[in-house]
Amino acid sequence: MTATLLAEAPAEARPAHRDPNVLRWLAAYTSSMVGDSVYYIALSWAAVQAGTPSQAGLVMAASAVPRALLMLGGGVVADRFGPRRVVIGSDAVRCAAVAAVAALLFLTRPGLWPLALLAVVFGAVDAVFMPAVGALPARLTSRGQLARVQGMRGLGIRFASVVGGPLGGLAVAVGGAEAAFAVAGLLIALSLPLLVGVRVRELPPDDTPGSRETTARADLIDGLRYIRGHRVLAPLMCAIALGDLGFVGPLNVGLTLLADERGWGAAGMGWVLAGFGVGAGVASLLLTVRGRLPHAGRVAGWAILAGSVAIGALAYMPTIALAVGTALLIGLLAGLSGAMCGALLQTQSDPARLGRVTAVSGLVSLGLTPLSMPLSAAAIGAWGTGPVFVVSAAVCGLGGVVALGVPALRRAELPR
Secondary structure (H helix, E strand, O other): OHHHHHHOOHHHHOOHHHOHHHHHHHHHHHHHHHHHHHHHHHHHHHHHHHOOHHHHHHHHHOOHHHHHHHHHHHHHHHHHHOHHHHHHHHHHHHHHHHHHHHHHHHHOOOOOHHHHHHHHHHHHHHHHHHHHHHHOHHHOOOHHHHHHHHHHHHHHHHHHHHHHHHHHHHHHHHHHHHHHHHHHHHHHHHHHHHHHOOOOOOOOHHHOOOOOOOOHHHHHHHHHHHHHHOOOHHHHHHHHHHHHHHHHOHHHHHHHHHHHHHOOHHHHHHHHHHHHHHHHHHHHHHHHHHOOOOOHHHHHHHHHHHHHHHHHHHOOOOOHHHHHHHHHHHHHHHHHHHHHHHHHHHHHOOHHHHHHHHHHHHHHHHHHHHHHHHHHHHHHHHHOHHHHHHHHHHHHHHHHHHHHHOHHHHOOOOOO
16 A cells, blocks of 8 residues: 555656755765775775784775665664654764764874774664664655666666776875765765755655564564565565675675786786676666666566676686676676566555665675685685686576566566
8 A cells, every 4th residue: 555655656756866855865975985995995995004914804894794784673663753753863973983083193193993983883874874764764755756766866876886886996095095985974974964964755654664563673573574475575675685605705805816817917908897887887878878678577687697697707818808898797787686586576566665675675785795705715716717707607697587587576577
């Protein structure tokens, strides 16, 4: 009933890419993501300057633990208090934490402890921020526009990755890590007035978590049972998990080792990553322009399968030019499958439970898939890049098999 009420809202008459309310949200989201990119560069640079490489690695990894441990609870918070309110609060805390560390670094050289504390705070806040970000679009526009919003969000992410890196590097070069932290805090702060101006539609009282005086634990259990019993969401979560497990290792640590093995160097690896980014950006642009692709479940499944073949082939490309072309294809297919899976997750979920659904999806991506990176590195050291890329491709391909093998997911469509 909730989805029907939302679909009948007046916002349906206006496409998302022409809706000022949605565009304000997109500007806020993009500004926050650029700030995140600058923040991670500032954190890594400050940690390397203050400690040993191993200590810097621990600081960079410190945010992963609270993020993974608190993510499911963050989904409950997003659904209980409303995603807009939670996103505003989260960005305010992130901005204050980054600004405090920037001020501390301007005044003194305190060592690693404030950097580690900042990383922990960021991870804990991310556990609430990310489910709220995933739940917010369903409160901004109609179900028929959610696929387009997913494409717009993908473009925002690509823009942040392209702009954030050079901007963070420039800030470090000009004023050191403290200047980069200040820039990151300013960019995150810019999102706050935009978010305050975003209008959201509230859910009917009976559909709001906590409206029947349920406990947070009961809401969490309800969300997990909802996903487990859903004919589309349950296999979709499995497909996302397998796809990410097979994708993250090769395209992170595996690519670095492959570039070193082939003698491509950092510049060559940068070109390969650029090819991937361009392909993923094209996929997001396609969904933004079209707004809807037919046969979403089938498209996601076949894109995952085709992308897995390209991942396996990447390790055997004899030249950097072919590797860049293959990476562009991987980015296009991964971007397409990711956009379809994200759009299906948005449109198939009850908006009142979307925070918890997004939290489970985020936990899969951020809690489980990072485990593939050290495993991939160790396996490449033992057997070489080729076999490990092929095995990773097979794991990724299983996600496509699930998407095509489960009838409800295979036949899933995006709303018109």
